[in-house]
Amino acid sequence: MDLTLDETQTLVQRTARDYATRVIMPEAAAIDREERFPKAILKGLAELGLMAVNVPSELGGAGAGPVSYALAMQEVAKACASTAVTMAVTNMVGEVIAAFGTDEQKQKYNPKLASGEYAAGAFALSEPGAGSDPGGMSTTATRDGDAWVLDGQKQWITSGAYAGVMVVWARTGDRDKLPGTRGISCFLVEGGTPGLVVGKAEDKMGIRGSNTVSLTFDGCRVPASALLGELNSGFRIAMMALDGGRIGISSQAIGIARAALEESVQYSRDRKQFDRPISDFQATQWKLADMVTELDAAHLLAMRAAWLKGQGRVFSREASMAKVFATECANRICNKAVQIHGGYGYIREFAAERHLRDVRVTMIYEGTSEVQRIVIARSALS
Ligand SMILES: Cc1cc2nc3c(=O)[nH]c(=O)nc-3n(C[C@H](O)[C@H](O)[C@H](O)COP(=O)(O)OP(=O)(O)OC[C@H]3O[C@@H](n4cnc5c(N)ncnc54)[C@H](O)[C@@H]3O)c2cc1C
Secondary structure (H helix, E strand, O other), X not given: OOOOOOHHXXXXXXXXXXXXXXXXXXXXXXXXXXXXXOHHHHHHXXXXXXXXXXXXXXXXXXXXXXXXXXXXXXXXXXXXXXXXXXXXXXXXXXXXXXXXOOHHHHHHHHHHHHHOOOXXXXXXXXXXXXXXXXXXXXXXXXXXXXXXXXXXXXXXXXXXXXXXXEEEEEEOOOOOOOOOOOOEEEEEEEOOOOOEXXXXXXXXXXXXXXXXXXXXXXXXXXXXXXXXXXXXXXXXXXXXXXHHHHHHHHHHHHHHHHHHHHHHHHHHHHOEEOOEEHHHOHHHHHHHHHHHHXXXXXXXXXXXXXXXXXXOXXXXXXXXXXXXXXXXXXXXXXXXXXXXXXXXXXXXXXXXXXXXXXXXXXXXXXXXXXXXXXXXXXXXXX
């Protein structure tokens, strides 16, 4: 793996860094405080190609590859974790449609996701009773003439209230004949489709500017052409999408942690106790040394997974390794950042408090740390 960034990757990183620093970062505290879905900022990201970084250019994307995507995600997350998760899910939805869609589906949805005509895309897999085990889902899709009728409930759906299109998984096979993950299919459902009811936004610990809702499907009719991929083979699509998504969440965690680290370095230089900057104390230096080292290791793991994906190679285990390590070390880093800030780390005046709240969820969504360890252990024991 060559760690030197190519021209495209450098350009995407610079573009994302510039927009994140100039436009997103100054808004981040207010987005969190006001629980504001950052519509205008997302539109700006789309105009820069950052809502479809790894989607082919003929479908409106940047066609810049997974490494570029991971780098862009780090930059945006460093500025605002809420904006970053919305960007992550929209990129993932665009990639899924580009990979598995018919020409008609791709032409219909990819340009709208990429251009920002749709504020976001949504990925509706989890249910109230099926999180770590999505194969246990109970939402159904029943064929009725030239339509599919969806019934059931999805839970925790990022951007569910704003998405122009959602990728939705439902059981299409007879549970007895096709148990577990075998009878599951994937559908494209447009926001506002009759029979789709959006629940109230969850009141979350962090990423409060992102929208997280339940979705109820109550006799929700979609045309036969809404089926994405093959009938009863939808679970494979979900797993492939999540492999890529885990690179995105690793990068989100790395971005948040990088912000926490840089702010800690600055604060430790500025803050004086016992007539000396607290950066003079070895206790502070050792914290910073661990933060820098762990963050670098996380970055390398995420880059390797992204690089493998870009080469068209198998990257499932590497994506899980990156996710479990990056998200757990990012949590440690954000926790240390609060400690370095002392009492000021515990109040909203400094961003360290927001970073700690925002980073917590990265160990939960797109597969918990426990689920990542299951994937890694399965591969180690195979
Ligand atoms: C803010 C937010 C946004 C989200 N966005 C989306 C989204 O856009 N789309 C979507 O589909 N989902 C989304 N999710 C759902 C997320 O992916 C799930 O919350 C996650 O997969 C865990 O599922 P659960 O919450 O049902 O927990 P559970 O599966 O009930 O897990 C509870 C605990 O048990 C552990 N556990 C479960 N099974 C095992 C096992 N076999 N071995 C060891 N430990 C185990 C888990 O690791 C966890 O610690 C989001 C969640 C949040 C909080």
